[in-house]
Amino acid sequence: MIRFESVTKRYPDGTVAVDELSLEIPDRSITVLVGPSGCGKTTSLRMINRMIEPSGGRILLDGTDIADQPVHALRRSMGYVIQHAGLFPHRTVADNIATVPRLLGWDRRRARSRALELMERVGLDPALAKRYPYQLSGGQQQRVGVARALAADPPVLLMDEPFSAVDPIVRKGLQEELLRIQEELGKTIVFVTHDIDEAIRLGDLVAVLRTGGRLAQFAPPDRLLSAPADGFVEDFLGADRGIRRLSFFASSGLELTTAPVVTENAGNAGNAGNGKPADPGGAPYLLVTDAEGRPLGWTDPGRQAPGDRTLIPYGRPFEPGRDSLRTALDCAVLSPIGWAVGVDADGRVVGVASQEAVAAAIRAAHAGHGMVSAEVG
Numbered sequence: 299m300i301r302f303e304s305v306t307k308r309y310p311d312g313t314v315a316v317d318e319l320s321l322e323i324p325d326r327s328i329t330v331l332v333g334p335s336g337c338g339k340t341t342s343l344r345m346i347n348r349m350i351e352p353s354g355g356r357i358l359l360d361g362t363d364i365a366d367q368p369v370h371a372l373r374r375s376m377g378y379v380i381q382h383a384g385l386f387p388h389r390t391v392a393d394n395i396a397t398v399p400r401l402l403g404w405d406r407r408r409a410r411s412r413a414l415e416l417m418e419r420v421g422l423d424p425a426l427a428k429r430y431p432y433q434l435s436g437g438q439q440q441r442v443g444v445a446r447a448l449a450a451d452p453p454v455l456l457m458d459e460p461f462s463a464v465d466p467i468v469r470k471g472l473q474e475e476l477l478r479i480q481e482e483l484g485k486t487i488v489f490v491t492h493d494i495d496e497a498i499r500l501g502d503l504v505a506v507l508r509t510g511g512r513l514a515q516f517a518p519p520d521r522l523l524s525a526p527a528d529g530f531v532e533d534f535l536g537a538d539r540g541i542r543r544l545s546f547f548a549s550s551g552l553e554l555t556t557a558p559v560v561t562e563n564a565g566n567a568g569n570a571g572n573g574k575p576a577d578p579g580g581a582p583y584l585l586v587t588d589a590e591g592r593p594l595g596w597t598d599p600g601r602q603a604p605g606d607r608t609l610i611p612y613g614r615p616f617e618p619g620r621d622s623l624r625t626a627l628d629c630a631v632l633s634p635i636g637w638a639v640g641v642d643a644d645g646r647v648v649g650v651a652s653q654e655a656v657a658a659a660i661r662a663a664h665a666g667h668g669m670v671s672a673e674v675g
């Protein structure tokens with residue numbers, strides 16, 4: 299555990315970057331420091347590996363004041379990733395990643411094999427090992443930065459706006475990769491960002507700082523969204539926090555119906571078969587699936603002429619149990635007919651839900667049912 303005890307940083311010009319910060323960062327979890335520009339995030343992070351020394355208070359690592367630990371040993375126990383990756387331009391990808399193992403005296407072959415193993419772990423094609431940083435995209439460079447920070451298997455990872463310089467799609471990929479790596483490796487990660495969405499997506503705990511380096515709120519993301527401590531946190535979270543909070547509710551509590559689901563050519567799709575419309579069980583449309591149960595589209599059982607096989611697109615399906623209520627709501631809202639289609643992992647329909655059913659599930663979730671701890675959808 300990393301513990302900030304009334305930590306203050308006053309720069310020589312008198313700027314108070316961090317003011318009496320007290321914080322407990324638990325092991326094997328992601329703690330995000332977030333806040334507006336200049337609120338002291340980077341200063342706080344760099345005090346953990348003593349790139350910056352506090353002016354007051356102390357930081358304990360597993361109960362020991364880091365001021366009493368040799369700086370080199372301390373830094374070796376902490377990987378450090380920064381914006382733009384900060385790679386050595388004249389070293390290949392593999393040599394960049396192998397930097398710390400080589401410093402620790404590993405022989406060339408072992409360091410290289412570690413580098414290749416890490417490239418795979420962070421989702422980089424090993425064929426890139428011999429390239430130089432300038433021959434990589436921004437996203438690939440950030441992956442190399444993460445691999446390099448992990449090379450000596452440090453228990454702590456300090457990440458300072460590591461994904462800020464890449465476009466939103468690459469950024470989402472990097473975030474997913476980080477969550478996957480964290481699930482496998484269970485590091486103690488301290489992550490700095492000014493982006494509240496990134497904080498909510500990645501953080502097990504989120505510390506919201508305000509200008510002057512004061513802690514505004516320290517809580518799990520779901521708690522931040524449901525109970526912001528004050529107007530500053532509320533403003534910082536943005537207007538749609540109610541919708542974003544739905545990411546933390548499982549969609550498994552959503553009641554699905556299979557009544558309007560029919561199989562193509564089974565004699566009951568729309569006006570097919572006996573010529574009578576099939577009964578969609580209160581739904582205005584029927585969802586037609588192929589013989590395997592995969593969705594094809596909606597059909598209007600009343601209005602469709604015999605033989606007319608035109609289908610209304612079913613939009614994006616969701617996976618109950620895996621996706622959140624936010625995803626289910628999104629699917630229902632985006633669906634041309636306002637119904638969300640639930641599928642299993644193989645894409646087979648397990649049931650459908652109207653916007654009203656999603657709304658009922660949201661009410662039930664708010665009443666305390668269907669909570670999941672860390673899902674993001």
Ligand SMILES: Nc1ncnc2c1ncn2[C@@H]1O[C@H](COP(=O)(O)OP(=O)(O)OP(=O)(O)O)[C@@H](O)[C@H]1O
Nearest residue numbers: 309311313315334335336337338339340341342492
């Ligand atoms: N070496 C320094 N000397 C004087 N003031 C400094 C120094 N480094 C940072 N500051 C000031 O300390 C405050 C906190 O800076 P810091 O970089 O920690 O903020 P931040 O939250 O990481 O900001 P950003 O999101 O813009 O990177 C700012 O007002 C900054 O101008």
